[in-house]
Amino acid sequence: MINFIICDDDKRYLKLVKDIVDKYMMKNQLDYKTHMFSDYDNEFMKIVDSKLSFKIYILDIETKTRSGIDVARIIRHKDIDSIIIFLTGHEELGNVIIKDDFMFLSFINKFDNCEQRLVKSLHKALKVLKIRPQIRFKDNGVSYTLALDDILYITRDSVDRKCIIKTDDLEFKIGKSLSSMLELLDANFVQTHRSCIVNTTRIVAVSKAKRLITFDNGETIDLLSDKYVKELVS
Secondary structure, X not given: OEEEEEEOXXXXXXXXXXXXXXXXXXXXXXXXXXXXXXXXXXXXXXXXXXXXXXXXXXXXXXXXXXXXXXXXXXXXXXXXXXXXXXXXXOHHHHHHHHHXXXXXXXXXXXXXXXXXHHHHHHHHHHHHOOOOOEEEEEEOOEEEEEEHXXXXXXXXXXXXXXXXXXXXXXXXXXXXXXXXXXXXXXXXEEEEEOOEEEEXXXXXXXXXXXXXXXXXXXXXXXXXXXXXXXXXXX
């Protein structure tokens, strides 16, 4: 069970973070629970002292009664394995956090691509905890379970009208549309062509001039169109 401990004294951001976590985790189909707090109160500190597994803290730096920086120090004194993500509007405090040895994962500005950056941080957090996000689906009576990190890209065969899921060693042909596959995947997957979705975490190089995408296993594809090129080179 993955435990997300979220603290923010702004109810709007507390709900926003929970919604982002729910959306991300439902796609990954992993067991999780969210613990939500508007302040670093006694109930929050009970969570810090608890033996819950796989803790991922998403902390506001300032609440009405306490500093998230001070709380991070307490967390690290008790627990060096949990993940800490700072989510704040006080970007000027970034240097303070960097100078301190919090071993934090991310420092995210609420007003700068907050959702996109948090999703990427959640993906990193699961990798650090050695939890591999997966997708599960059925096609023609066959059940599939695939780790997202194993997928390089997905293409659409217009002749067979099937999607081809390409991993390092295998190909899976399934009778789903590209759009339905995109709905199953997380934000690390983007469309680069009308007939292709790629896993951006596996990409090592993009040549806009040659319309070429190179993956970390050395494989390349040329399915990069003008319409979608900004998804990778912006």
